[in-house]
Amino acid sequence: MNKENKQQINIICDKCGIPLTPGKVTLSYLGSSFPVELPKCSQCGLVFIPEELARGKMDQVEKALEDK
């Protein structure tokens, strides 16, 4: 969480000009969905998924759902 917190400080929504803050996001795949907390623009809803998350945990979840 620490790492993500740090990153969201660096990342701003360019459109709204405000820093991203932790927000609720739903991720879904092959009929399954689950809520997660991700850096998100509180105004326009644009989210940020860091590379480590996409290529790490999210990849694992994808593979697990594909084998279900």
Added chain:
Amino acid sequence: MDQNLLRQREAKCVQEEPPGCTTACPVHVDVRGIVDAIRKNDYKTGLLLFNKVVPFPRIISRICDQVCQKGCKRKEIDEAIAVNALERICVDNMGEPKASSMAIKAKKDRVAVIGGGLSGLTAALELAKKGYLVVLYEATDRLGGSLWHTPEEKLPRRLIEDDFIQLKNNPFIEIIYNTPISNDRSSNPAFDSICADFSAVYLGIGSKEVLSLNLGLDVDQEGKVVIDPLTLQTSHPKVFAGGSLYLGEKGKSPITSISHGKIAANSIDRLLQKASLTANRDKEGSYPTLLYTNVKGIEPQEAVKCSDPIKGYNREEALKEAQRCIMCECLECVKVCEYLAHYRSYPKRYVREVYNNLSIVMGIHHANKMINSCSLCGLCEEVCPNGLNMGEICQEARRIMVKRGKMPPSAYDFALRDMAFSTGEKFVLNKHQPGFNVSRMVFFPGCQLSGSSPQYVRKIYKYLCEKIDGGVGLSLGCCGAPADWAGQEELFSENLENIKSRWLELGKPKIITACPTCFKIFKERLPQAEVDYIWRIFEQYGLPPMAKSEPRKLVIHDACTTRHEDCLHESIRNILLKLGHQIEELENSRQTTGCCGYGGLMMFANRELAQQVVDRRIKENQADYLVYCAMCRDNFVAQGKKTYHLLDLIFGENEQDRARQLGPDFSQRHENRARCKIAFLKEIWGENVAEEKMDIKLIIPEEARRILDDRRILIEDVAKVIQYAEETGNRLKDTLTGRYIAYFKPVAVTYWVEYSPQEEGFLVHNAYSHRLEISG
């Protein structure tokens, strides 16, 4: 997949069949297990395995006639393993006999055993184990029969005593000594009254003459009791007989006698349980093994001699002899296939895993990746003694997974997108040669050669137009192999129909392919078309005039999809010889060639494994390789092997450099195909077509480009993300680096791109993707 088919396929794999020594042994001693135990210095396990099937281990360890050696594969190389000597050292580590404490429920039936030799004693023990009350009639005052004729130094008497304690202490066995049985008046009881009093009788009276005993059993011309070899039943339905009575004086075999005792006990049990006497008994006694074991390359080595024949092997000698055993197993396919070896088992188990995977309704499909990783190359079928093809099974499983919507999208989506490009308008072209309204032949270069080496595609077409009369059409497209490999039957059929209608449009010309896989697909799935290889055309019509290169020593890697194309293999070699090259063959070539890691889309479903496949293949020979498939070339070169495509030697300039040059990345392949089509239209048909340009200009440094290719992200998708971000303003900014970050999902995958606008375009720093969808 239906159950019967599953069983048929499983049965083809013989890896689990017991080895020849075990099946030759009438009681099926696990010799391989004993050898393994000795290698591990675990004599206790060795003894346990021996004693499991041999009721008198001390005796047999000294006098076994070793029928097992008839089945020993080592005999084909030098001499059979000294099995009995190995058994002996296990037994010599045995302690004092212990009383068995098994609680058995007594049955009401009583069985008489006549004769206290090895077969009778075994029958008595086996029947007692099943709860029958046994009365054993022995003619003399001791058990063992002809064992006592064995010299004492070979069979110490103490061993006989020790092995027989279990009979004397057995509450189910009553031994009556000094009672020879016949139907003479002197016999008490008489044989006939025993037959009447007992539920069944086993006759194991040795090799003596039986006529004078007047038993009333049928005898043959030689005066021997007629015995059914399968059940050991005599003409009297309740009387069974075996041992030396059956084998005769010359055929005496202690281990076979023990086996007879077991077979007769089984028959008697079946008789008394009113079960079939004959069903499923083909694996009792000696039988030939189904296990195949290749002994090629095994060095001859004499059997280890005992330094002290009286004492038998010492541990050092036993270990040495145990190491001489080749531990028979098949694994012919696993030895030659990295994929089959990777999952650390063998097809019999794999077939079952595939089947189970397809049967899961709720739960994890653990075998998905295994099913999707096979290259479908069919090498296993070639080397399997029974022709089992794992590729067929995996491909069938993939088709079922696709039909049920259970195919993991990440396995083949990228490859199928690549195919979609090659079957789309940017690449597909179908034309007669300029100036012709018929085509005698049509050149179908395929998508991969066009993506990898488009320059050769144009040169081949020009060559064909010059050499062949009657018009040579051109057909650009994809044969559909990726769909076929991915289990996408509908997509494959749809594409094949398109190819067929284009072929009909051109007037059913003979199809000339440059890709081994296209050839195979057309030959098998479009049988109405005549198909040939460009290589055979070169042979028939002569090589192009520029075909000359400096003579080299080249190792041929045949394409796996050509394994049954003997004529093609000859053509390739003839061309190389004509060009003045020296040919070297790999051990597995032609019919038994391997895959380059691309087949079956292995490269997409399991990249690490595909790289291992390539690595193994390219290390088989130090010299440079020669291939005639664009994918083989690109995959080998990608892992550092200097590899020539045959076309490099025919058309190439600087072929020396070409042989090391990396193939184009996935984006570049698309571009090459699109450009190939445009170049043809311009150069051959004189059409004025503009090259399609991307709406935005991207600047992609080498490093970023490598990342994109590695992550299977196409440049066109990167462009879509940036275009979307710039149009909508939906972009994030990293305040530390000043770079923009944006994401977009064109179809199924969400792509993320890190970029910076520059004066002349957009500089791409990084990209990644995921399939989970972002909502809410």
